[in-house]
Amino acid sequence: MKTYIENFKKYRFLLWELVKKGVKLKYRRSYLGILWTLLEPLFTMIVLSVVFGTLFNNKDPHFPVYILCGRLMYSFFSSATNGAMKAIRTNAGMIKKVYVPKYIYPLSSVLFNYIIFAISLIVLVAVATVLKVYPTIYLLQAIVPLILLLFTAFGVGMILSTMAVFFRDLEYLWSVGLMMIMYASAIFYKPEKLLKSGFGWILKCNPLYLLIHNFRQAVYGRPMNMHFLAASVVFAIVSVIVGLIFFYKKQDQFILYI
């Protein structure tokens, strides 16, 4: 264990460089640059609010905030897991030439997406202020689902990145999986009806929905749902442990497949 930590320390600078590279290159050569991190969720929020708010006759004046909470968390999860999944193959050039602990690559990919996500939360603050959703003491809870989200994305990302080395079609499969997760996360609809129907378990089995729900509770100034919290803690821990063990067991074979 001690050698792992020392090894990690040694490559901290590389991790930082890779995270920086991700953020820097994401918007290089675009005129608005990092501003897109704010504009993109803002535009999708407007579209989704108009479509699902007006068309479905949703009277909730805070609906844009509701959408934004879900949409921001989902898009982090989606880009982080996608990035981690492809991390080994995109860095094949390095991996074949120099020894570097391989988990650095998926980890950096998750972290850089988390930084972008953190920046994009500014939009949420702005929209919430405009719509008069003011912070309460409950907002402090928000840190819990946000941290759990990072761990969940990392765990799932590690599992995906290991599998994607051996099976390339995982990339296509996962985009279908992400779509299902999106619809099962109650991003742009209210889940009450669904929860009461026979299909409520779909939402409750979806760790992303549990996290989004508790994050919204914090934003709206309400206590978290403790059952949901417990379930998402378990999921985060299990996915990280499974991801690390799986990755560790298979990593020596990576080079034969990339």
Added chain:
Amino acid sequence: MANKEVLRVEHVGMKFNLSQEKVDDLKDYVIKLIKRQLSYNEFWALKDINFSLNKGDRLGILGLNGAGKSTLLKVIAGVLKATEGTVTSKGKIAPLLELGAGFDQQYTGRENIYLYGAVLGFSRKFLDEKLDEIIEFSELGKFIDVPVKNYSSGMKSRLGFSVATLVEPDILILDEVLSVGDAKFRKKSEAKIMSMFDKGVTVLFVSHSLEQVQRLCNKAILLEKGRIISRGSIEEVSEIYEQKTK
């Protein structure tokens, strides 16, 4: 002598599974699994390799194509993990394998110095200090702030060489890299490597140019089909190698 030993390779073997057809999607895998066609041809790229090097030894690795030379270097560099056997090394290993392959194409030269330096395990402070030296040695001048994708291959190798040879490593792994850049830079890079030799670095060198190996190395091994078939001083081994290639 024992305390001066810097590298020991014991019973190293590297097995590859050569599947007849490459199975890399799920559908193929499942179909083949059901039909029980998932047979692999085992192939030992290296088998029972033993040698040890003392500080200051310069080992040339000779062999025809496919003899396992590059595989051996990768095992020593830690990129490949040996199927059996152990490699123990003391000190810092600097692998100069295909320079510049690890660069990010969209990054500028300057940014790549930090990225590549980090990959090689250097610290930020160290790179800050050495930045000017690297830029000067690579002779890139104002091109240092241009994205690497616009570099010529010579420029890339020059930059890679400049970063990779920053520190005095204890073990230097060279894989055909001395043919970098134009004649002028080649002289300069050879001079740099020679200065490392003088400081007593241990070298592993792979090249198809026998003349170059003879010039740089004092010991050699000859590989054939993954096994060492001859070892000893460079003169003896290169004689056998010449007979083999006739």
